[in-house]
Amino acid sequence: QSSDSLRFTVAKVIVVGDVAVGKTSLINRFCRDRYEKGYKATIGVDFEMERFEILGVPFSLQLWDTAGQERFKCVASTYYRGAQAIIVVFDLNNYYSLDNARQWLDDAMIDNDPSSVLLFLIGTKKDLSHPDVFAQTEQEAIKLSKEIRAEYWAVSALSGENLREFFLRVASLTFEAR
Ligand code: GDP
Numbered sequence: 278q279s280s281d282s283l284r285f286t287v288a289k290v291i292v293v294g295d296v297a298v299g300k301t302s303l304i305n306r307f308c309r310d311r312y313e314k315g316y317k318a319t320i321g322v323d324f325e326m327e328r329f330e331i332l333g334v335p336f337s338l339q340l341w342d343t344a345g346q347e348r349f350k351c352v353a354s355t356y357y358r359g360a361q362a363i364i365v366v367f368d369l370n371n372y373y374s375l376d377n378a379r380q381w382l383d384d385a386m387i388d389n390d391p392s393s394v395l396l397f398l399i400g401t402k403k404d405l406s407h408p409d410v411f412a413q414t415e416q417e418a419i420k421l422s423k424e425i426r427a428e429y430w431a432v433s434a435l436s437g438e439n440l441r442e443f444f445l446r447v448a449s450l451t452f453e454a455r
């Protein structure tokens with residue numbers, strides 16, 4: 278039913294996960310590497326706009342980052358509401374942060390339509406990972422991602438590994454799902 282003119286050109290993408298897993302680093306590293314410094318508004322949350330062109334159509338991701346409220350587990354519902362994609366972040370070196378990922382997802386889903394929102398499960402700090410620990414955590418993460426129907430990616434904000442590929446994937450999938 279949706280005509281092209283009604284389709285959105287900006288997708289709201291929210292980033293959730295335990296404090297210090299690397300959410301802000303992930304967004305900043307990606308956005309600053311491609312542009313000087315994106316627009317940033319402080320309205321209790323911060324967001325960065327990242328522009329893409331997909332199939333010749335201008336398309337932007339509005340990446341929402343908390344201003345540290347996740348420390349108190351009281352992220353406001355305005356933060357979650359109307360998201361086209363949810364990025365659940367955990368630290369590959371911190372098993373508890375993976376354990377908490379499901380709770381973050383449940384909270385984020387309260388104000389969203391499960392049939393239309395896209396989910397991504399992201400393991401960060403890949404550069405720090407001891408190969409054995411990494412393999413084990415990753416196995417659990419892949420299991421969880423299948424359960425919750427999320428796409429799983431392991432990235433590093435420090436080295437930049439997989440970051441660009443990951444955000445391009447988020448952009449193209451949200452674009453397709455409009
Ligand atoms: P947030 O609380 O989830 O936003 O986490 P931050 O982005 O503030 O990062 C928390 C800490 O982890 C900071 O000291 C970062 O420098 C560090 N960090 C974030 N991403 C990476 C990464 O990919 N590799 C390494 N080695 N450290 C990281």
Ligand code: MG
Nearest residue numbers: 300301343345
């Ligand atoms: Mg942060």
